[in-house]
Amino acid sequence: MNRDCCILNAGGGAWAFEPLARQLGDALWVEVSQEPRDFNYLLLADDDVAESVNSFIPLASMKLAADKRESARCFATAKVPTPQTFLLDSLEEAQELLYREGSRQWCLKYPTGCGAAGNGTKQKGSL
Numbered sequence: 001m002n003r004d005c006c007i008l009n010a011g012g013g014a015w016a017f018e019p020l021a022r023q024l025g026d027a028l029w030v031e032v033s034q035e036p037r038d039f040n041y042l043l044l045a046d047d048d049v050a051e052s053v054n055s056f057i058p059l060a061s062m063k064l065a066a067d068k069r070e071s072a073r074c075f076a077t078a079k080v081p082t083p084q085t086f087l088l089d090s091l092e093e094a095q096e097l098l099y100r101e102g103s104r105q106w107c108l109k110y111p112t113g114c115g116a117a118g119n120g121t122k123q124k125g126s127l
Helices: 014-028 047-052 059-066 068-077 091-100
Strands: 002-009 030-033 039-044
Touching: 002 014, 014 030, 014 039, 059 068
Parallel strands: 002 030, 002 039
Antiparallel strands: none
16 A cells, blocks of 8 residues: 555544545555545545645535535536436426427436435435
8 A cells, every 4th residue: 555645534523434434445545544644535634634735636626516506606607518407206207308308318317326315305316
């Protein structure tokens, strides 16, 4: 294993991310550490540490990715095309939409593995 790199998992909540940290470390062939190294895959760290480490993914990018509304504003400002999403309850609704909007291209996504699963809303497929 490369000792210059690590999965950085430090701070008050590190215990909660330990299984994920080990899984990432095994997959990436790097050690898990509570101390920053030259190159860090930042999983968790207190703000003062997170702001100062050399991370493979810049902290500003992680913050932007975590804020969907800010991401949407940035995409709109840069005129990045984004897909229109339809949440449908049944196959019949999907067929009706396809009939109504037959000239469009579609990507069907079933919500399995969705990060929002269990958020209190009814599970729906999106088209």
